Amino acid sequence: MKDFLTKAIVFFILTMGGLAFLLLKYGYFVDYFYEKFTTPKQTSLILGDSRSMQGIQPRIINQELKNDGYHLPMFNYSFTISQINYGKPYTESIKKKLQSSNNGLFIISVHPWLLTEREGDDLKNGIYSERSNPPHNMVFTNISPNFEYFVRNFKYFHFRSIIKQTAELHKDGWLEESNLPKDKETLQTWKNNQILLYKSFAKKWRKSTIRKNDFIKMVEFLQKNGKVILVRMPVDAKILNIENNFWQNFDEEINIVSKQLNVKYINFSKDNKYKTYDGNHIDKYGGVVFTKELCDSIKIVK
Numbered sequence: 001m002k003d004f005l006t007k008a009i010v011f012f013i014l015t016m017g018g019l020a021f022l023l024l025k026y027g028y029f030v031d032y033f034y035e036k037f038t039t040p041k042q043t044s045l046i047l048g049d050s051r052s053m054q055g056i057q058p059r060i061i062n063q064e065l066k067n068d069g070y071h072l073p074m075f076n077y078s079f080t081i082s083q084i085n086y087g088k089p090y091t092e093s094i095k096k097k098l099q100s101s102n103n104g105l106f107i108i109s110v111h112p113w114l115l116t117e118r119e120g121d122d123l124k125n126g127i128y129s130e131r132s133n134p135p136h137n138m139v140f141t142n143i144s145p146n147f148e149y150f151v152r153n154f155k156y157f158h159f160r161s162i163i164k165q166t167a168e169l170h171k172d173g174w175l176e177e178s179n180l181p182k183d184k185e186t187l188q189t190w191k192n193n194q195i196l197l198y199k200s201f202a203k204k205w206r207k208s209t210i211r212k213n214d215f216i217k218m219v220e221f222l223q224k225n226g227k228v229i230l231v232r233m234p235v236d237a238k239i240l241n242i243e244n245n246f247w248q249n250f251d252e253e254i255n256i257v258s259k260q261l262n263v264k265y266i267n268f269s270k271d272n273k274y275k276t277y278d279g280n281h282i283d284k285y286g287g288v289v290f291t292k293e294l295c296d297s298i299k300i301v302k
Contacts, residue, residue, distance in 0.1 A: 010166075031135050031149075031156050033079060038144035041099035042075035043228065046173070047090075048109025051233045053078035055274075055282035056107060057291045058172040064295035070105040071226065076173030078109065079135065086114050086215040089128050089136035094218070096141045097138030106217070107294070109233055110254055112247035113198075115212050117207040123210040176284050180277045184289075191279035195238050198280075200248045219261055229298055230265040234290070236279030237294055238267055251293045264301045266294070 018033055032053075046056050058074035066072065086089060098104075120129030130136055134156070140148050166179035181187040222228050232251070235243075244250070251267060258265035268274075268290070275286035282290050 011277045021276050031153075032167065032169055032175055033083075033153070033156060034146065034149055035171060036077060036079075036173050037141045037146045037149050038055050039075065039171060039173075040142050042073075042077070042097055043071040043099045043101040043103075044074045044105040045098065045222075046074060046076040046078055046107045046109075047093065047094065048078045049114060050078070050080040050175070051111070051220070051235070051281060052076070052109035052231075053080065053173070053175045054177055054284070055287050055290055056109070056231075056234055056294065057174050057287050058170075059174070060288055060291035061105075061107075061295055064292060065105070065298065068299060069103055071101040071103040073172065074107075075091055076175075077135070080175070082133070083130055083133040084114065085116065085118065085128070085130050085191070085211065086218065087123075087128050087130070087211050088126075088214055089131050091214065091218040091221065093135040093138065093141065095221070096138075097135075098225065101225050104222075105298075106222045106226060106228045107298075108222075108228060110230050110265075111163065111232055112207070112250050113201055113205065115208055115215060116201075117160070117208040117211070118205050121208075123208060139236070177277070177281070178284070180283055187277065190277065191236060191238075194236070194278050194280040196290075198239055198242045202242055205246075207247055212257075216257060216261065218289070219257075219263060223261070223263070228261075228263045229301065230254060230263055231264075231294065232267045232269045234268045234271045234274050234276075234282070236276065237272060239279055243269075257273060264298075266297045268294075 026195070030172050046058065053076060056076065056078075058076050061074040062072050075097075077094065078084070102180050115151050117123060118129050121127065128136075134153050135141065138149060140146060166177070168176045168178070170176060181190055219228050232254070251269075254265050274290045277283040
């Protein structure tokens with residue numbers, strides 16, 4: 001019995017050691033979210049789904065706004081539309097990741113799909129469909145290696161990515177996608193896939209007053225720690241058309257909210273000059289240009 005326990009302990013130590021090595025050395029390749037939970041608390045955040053996770057680059061913000069009085073560096077705490085929907089779970093996770101400050105900067109990506117009632121929601125009874133996904137299912141958001149994330153969210157690990165290394169999650173939370181279309185046919189195929197995806201959203205999801213109210217409360221909380229900027233990011237005209245048909249007066253409603261809360265709403269949605277790789281996500285080259293122009297817009301905010 002004693003020998004069995006000794007072997008079991010040794011096996012456990014070796015397994016955990018090997019796992020720790022894997023996470024420390026390759027965590028940024030094998031999972032698109034893991035590294036977000038291994039960094040310290042942050043004073044300035046980018047919030048939203050994959051549009052902002054890929055399209056807004058913290059390092060550019062750090063360079064462009066370094067002399068503007070914000071408590072930097074910036075950290076990208078965006079995820080993907082499968083995990084993120086504005087509501088109480090996301091706000092609670094933000095509170096875990098946030099280091100209190102008077103001069104933080106919070107860039108919040110907004111579009112209709114992030115304020116919707118989806119499958120699995122029972123919002124009137126306080127049930128949010130995203131609650132079992134990261135970042136909402138995480139207790140510890142600031143430790144490395146983060147074994148809790150491995151246990152709770154193993155399904156998100158893609159170990160083949162260690163070899164392919166086509167996407168890298170940087171320590172500042174920015175996801176760098178290097179698997180870009182090499183020809184117009186591939187680009188059009190990827191755009192068509194995104195169009196079909198958003199058409200399906202329009203059929204299944206509904207506008208949510210509860211999530212909109214949760215969103216307002218989140219903004220009010222963040223305002224206690226610094227300046228909040230609302231940003232609608234550019235997308236392909238066909239995707240934008242789907243969004244506008246789904247929620248026809250979305251921009252007007254966000255404008256009203258921004259005035260009520262005294263925050264700036266910057267709307268890039270109709271600007272198609274930024275290069276995307278699928279009609280929905282600005283690629284890593286276009287992201288540099290976009291982030292710089294976003295910073296220029298932030299500089300003129302009073």
